[in-house]
Amino acid sequence: MRARRILITGVATHWGGALARALEADPEIEAIVGIDREDPVVELERTEFVRVGAQHQLLRRILRAARIDAVIDTRMIVDSTTAAPRAAHENNIIGTMELLAACSSTDEPPALVFKSSAHWYGCNQDDPAYFTEDMSPRNRPRTALQRDIVEAEAAVVEYAERHPQTPVAVLRFVNVLGPGLRTSHTDLLGLPAVPAILGFDPRYQFVHEDDVVGALGHALREGLHGTYNCAADGVLAWSEVAGLLGKLPAPILSPWGTGLSAAALRPLGIRIPPEMLRQLRFGRAVDNRALKATGHRLRYTTRETVLKLREHQRLRPLRSRMGEPYRYEREVEEFLRRSPAAQGALGAPAGASGVGRLGPAGGFDALEAEEVVAVLDALDPASLQALRAHEAGNAARPRVLAAIDALIAGRG
């Protein structure tokens, strides 16, 4: 039996939204219900959004009414700069408890895919070079974030033990990078030079945001049971990450009193959370082979993930003039879904590519010819024409002009 009726928690988070969109494309999935406290930030086609907090009575009614057979929980906060400690604790612990209570109280408890984090392992001096899923942290949790994640996972394990017939997958993701995502890591890597602790060059592993969505979908489709690390292949040194981004590492954090020197950076707008300081000192990597052995293939290696980030960083000036950001309007969504007058108007969400509308404005001339050529595909014909005129009037690089002409000819 395959899960057909899905509930996604945290659909207003980056993950929830991306995952809902990915699942919408799967014809075998009958129904997708997305819940969150906040309105979604991406346009959803057939996902039914319900605005609800973590109250198990309400959740139980939704689970029953929609006959949900699988829950994907993407709600976990795994970056302590994104929420106040209390709010993160509330979300990670209480939210998980309420959700599990609701799941337990249905007649047939739904399968569960739980998005967790490699922060579960902590980050210590005597860590192995690769954590496997059967290892447990040897030390007590050092950060509030790790404590919360450990506790939430323990609740999930208890749920799995209480319902032995229900597949429960816990996916521990390493730090995620991607164009759609802002984390304390993307912030730090976006600086002109990449801060580091003097005398340390930690090992780092990343995973691309698309691969996160892919892995959650894989766990759902395969009905995976167990704990799995999810990380891209390859472990980079922090200096290597900086090099791939075309930047220099800046050892501005002192090896002793690192917390103090990090605090000194806060007035400059550089926020380095405690769990990241530990990673910048000791580094961390996980063994991703158990998940691979279930037949899952990741699209990007760690190196490619970082290169994707570089591409995004270089192209950001181009994206400044994108269309209006999506705003959730309940009445409009209701109309599009329910009204007999709305016939197929709920087309593919616009602006998905991110480079949808391009103004031939600032930042463009700073790009290399190859980079310009790489983004041409994503442009609509009007922008292409405008870009050609701009290029001819300014730099007039023959490679760029030729590529645009070829593209216009090909489309016409």
Added chain:
Amino acid sequence: MAERPRTPLRDPGAVPAVREDLRSGLPAVEAERHVTDWGRSERVEAVVDRLAVDFLYRLWFRVSVEGIEHVPARGGALVVSNHSGALPPDAAMIAKAIKEEHPRPRPLHLTVEHFFKGYPGFSMLLPKLGAVPAHPANVHRLLWDEQQLVLVFPEGRKGTEKLYKDRYRLRRFGRGGFVQAAMRARAPIVPVAVVGAEEAQPVFAQLSLLQRLTGLLYVPLTPTFPHLGPLGMLGYLPAKFTIRFMEPIPTDDLGDEPWEDQALVQTIAHDVRARIQDELDDMLAQRASVWLG
């Protein structure tokens, strides 16, 4: 969904039997990179080799190597050696010997204490030169999954802390963890005896006050350290080095899960230790001069 074999959640599709078959899941090597997943850097290694190791190996220590054929040309193997010196040159010389003399040179990974991962500078440099923290899981991954050569000094700190008057007297070999690691990986143990390192950097005393002040593992008194500053750590005397590789001890014919058998583990650990000590005594007896060999 229900037909999938159920494993406890804490222990995923990774009961030991399954995990052993995960070798095919190892990440592919990316040719564009010059740093390995362990943090080893070709460039840094090449620079250090050109600046120091090559000179020390050829001219300063005039290393002579015996029994290089005992180092397997393929598959994982655990190289076990005696250890000495304040900033021990023996590891670098053994790695260089395999690189120079072996018909199929292979990189050698050196296990070091976790301490170095937390100490600024060391933490950055040592992994680039092929050092990995001495965690059983690390050794297992290198030996079994990646089929690499790993060098351990079972004496550990006890070896580097010992004074000149105790030279060439092997310390206790830990709790036999290295034997268990080799057994789990079914990798042979290659004992190695190194003569010369003790005289290259004699340690006359341990300075416990300085040790406490710097937070280092130990602060030795050598002919050049600490009075000539941190670089005095590199002050080696030109003793003649001899490295003798001994016949490998197989560990794959010891039955099922031999690592559970504490007595067997201890027996093999003692055996390895005795072999190295015998070989050292033999080499010392043959040696006419500390400086000329």
